[in-house]
Amino acid sequence: MPRSPSPSRRKQPRQQRAQATCDAILTAAARLLVRDGYEATSTNRIAEEAGVSIGSLYQYYPNKEGLVLAVLEQHGSRWLTEFDAGLKELAQAPLSVAVPSIIHHILALKRLHPQLDSLRYALLPVLRPLGHVDTFEQQLFRLVRAFLAARLDEIRPRELDMAVFIIVHTLEALCHAAGVDRPDYLTNDAFPEELCVLVLGYLGPPPARLGHPPRKAAAPRRKYEQ
Amino acid sequence: MPRSPSPSRRKQPRQQRAQATCDAILTAAARLLVRDGYEATSTNRIAEEAGVSIGSLYQYYPNKEGLVLAVLEQHGSRWLTEFDAGLKELAQAPLSVAVPSIIHHILALKRLHPQLDSLRYALLPVLRPLGHVDTFEQQLFRLVRAFLAARLDEIRPRELDMAVFIIVHTLEALCHAAGVDRPDYLTNDAFPEELCVLVLGYLGPPPARLGHPPRKAAAPRRKYEQ
Amino acid sequence: MPRSPSPSRRKQPRQQRAQATCDAILTAAARLLVRDGYEATSTNRIAEEAGVSIGSLYQYYPNKEGLVLAVLEQHGSRWLTEFDAGLKELAQAPLSVAVPSIIHHILALKRLHPQLDSLRYALLPVLRPLGHVDTFEQQLFRLVRAFLAARLDEIRPRELDMAVFIIVHTLEALCHAAGVDRPDYLTNDAFPEELCVLVLGYLGPPPARLGHPPRKAAAPRRKYEQ
Amino acid sequence: MPRSPSPSRRKQPRQQRAQATCDAILTAAARLLVRDGYEATSTNRIAEEAGVSIGSLYQYYPNKEGLVLAVLEQHGSRWLTEFDAGLKELAQAPLSVAVPSIIHHILALKRLHPQLDSLRYALLPVLRPLGHVDTFEQQLFRLVRAFLAARLDEIRPRELDMAVFIIVHTLEALCHAAGVDRPDYLTNDAFPEELCVLVLGYLGPPPARLGHPPRKAAAPRRKYEQ
């Protein structure tokens, strides 16, 4: 049985030509999904846009959902890779430096593929039953959780899971909403600064321990509070 | 003028029987939309579920979009009414009292109609081109903006529009995400407290005025930071 | 059994108010039929346009076809009445005078109700199975046949039925086509003159009888041939 | 350019099997349109009659109008081709020979596809907004106009456009009406002779030029006037 259990792939391309076909389909699908949305994008139209027959499309992807999943997987893993790289560079930085940098990074990624990025967000309600986005979201959670776990002495929240939940969903929603409703916020200085205030204000200073006023952690906040 | 410009209504019911039909349709539509999503819900199925003929459905609602709009309008305006009433009661309260109360109120509304509430959120990308949700969102913005405008001396942000944007989208997204991914957060004490920290931390103390350290405004935060 | 066998009427209005309702329906139907055509005109829309409930419409007309038939009947009988009156006035006139006058009259009627007139023509293929238009057409045939029968010594054709068939269909088609494609022809002097040439040329001089060259009959043609 | 601008075709069949499908659809459509008329013919019924699935129908024709247009185009262009060929053969013939021959030809074509021929006529009001019939009619006008333009010295009318308008519409209407109301006229000797009288009488002798009585042109008329 040559069928892989993946819901997004049917057959691995063996020849170079086949790989090109796969890519063309993926690219066409991304373009149409971004332009028309999930329901308005038909597999026949994708094949046509890709310059490929509908039969070929179904040779590599088991069904429409699988194809869309593949699109999101590709974009999601690229996004996570870049995001992870950014986090790694900040492994040693204090929160007051890391958070602004991360936010800056996220907004930059948003500006890079504004629509593909929104696509994942818009497809959340459609594809949740398929279990893909969970993968992306879970990875993102894991990365952010690890990041915070390494800074337990710099932050206030003790329930890490909840803090990650709050931070991830907040930033995702605000970036998405900005892209949709206020594109000017994406190329604006004030917006990222406000996001930093929001996140740093939330992560806050760690609970004061006896005799150790958390002066260092609190200091950076002034930058945004003035 | 026999034609109403409303995109969500076609004809006003004149008889009591007709009103009952309208309501049955609306109720059935809400139930199916919540269960299956916009695209997977067919008007024929709605009519069947409502126990009326498809013709009756189209006598009162001009098309599928109009019907969905009517569902959201009904729920949205009820939600806004209740929210507005809650805000009015807090008109004189200081931020440190009002914000926790508001967040508590929002979560209570969420628990009341968890799915209908999510429906609006999930349909945002589908219905945006129809211009309804803007109405809801605009009203919400207006209410929150007025609330903050009356407390300019208690808060830090000077760009009110951006602050409203951030607070509204953040709370919406977190409540929605909680309802979907972590229902336990909705009936949990820690979650609302964290939301308060997030919002109050963001709104922060007002910019210090000459010689008047904003000690009083900062004080209430202890309640949530311990 | 109060139902009349007429396919276009269900019930005779007894009260004045009812007569007004009937007329409003007929008027609205005529307007919409002219504007949108038979298939695109719905009985519900007619009732709405007439300011009457759909139930009232079906109280006076048995179905859509019956209503349309009534519209055509009304217009057709008015048309025939006027046409007949015109013919009567020309009872004594020689062909060379009568034909131009008749053609002038037909074009005047056409200009009077250009669309209603076309409506009958356009509905021919739709309503033929209902047997109405035959009535109109038959009456028209009878009138024209009587007109020609009284002038057998002035005309060439011996098969009167065929001559009537040719003249009636020719003039109907040309007037209709002019109304649709070349409205300028309707208010033009050359067009009716050409129609006269066509008809008079066809009816032509009577077959020459021994020793009696048909000079007189031919003479009038000069008027139109110059 | 994968999208053809034609309103009557969607996709060209590449395989032989597909061509057979196309033809079956066209044939079935023609049969049902002739039998039931435009509005009473449904695309589902056509597909069923053609023995193909409704999906196949819409793979080759963009919509109902397009399909009907294709039917008419096919028949119309065949008709025009044959008519044109007939005209060419008569290029050198005098009017008195050409006109009877043309009328004979038209009636023969009418007898060949009596219903398809009527179909176009009946669909005129339905399809006019789609711009097809104009094409047919325009071509017919052009052919007839060229025919007359080559015989300016044999005919009376100086306004060629109006003469063409009159002749074309007259013959169309009479042939159609004969097919519908008097099929016996189509296989009758008297009818075509009367049509010749009508047309030749209208085209008439050319305006007399100084001292040249148009005896030759008038002579042939005797044939039909006796």
Place this chain on the structure above:
DNA sequence: CATGAATGAGCCTTCATTCAT
């Protein structure tokens, strides 16, 4: 008489998917 709520068959069309070539 008049109203208008209710009906439901049926229309046009789309689209994910299969399979013979």
Place this chain on the structure above:
DNA sequence: AATGAATGAAGGCTCATTCAT
């Protein structure tokens, strides 16, 4: 590997007509 012809369930929606009020 690739093609593209074929499928048919299903969707949104209309409209002539009936009947309880």
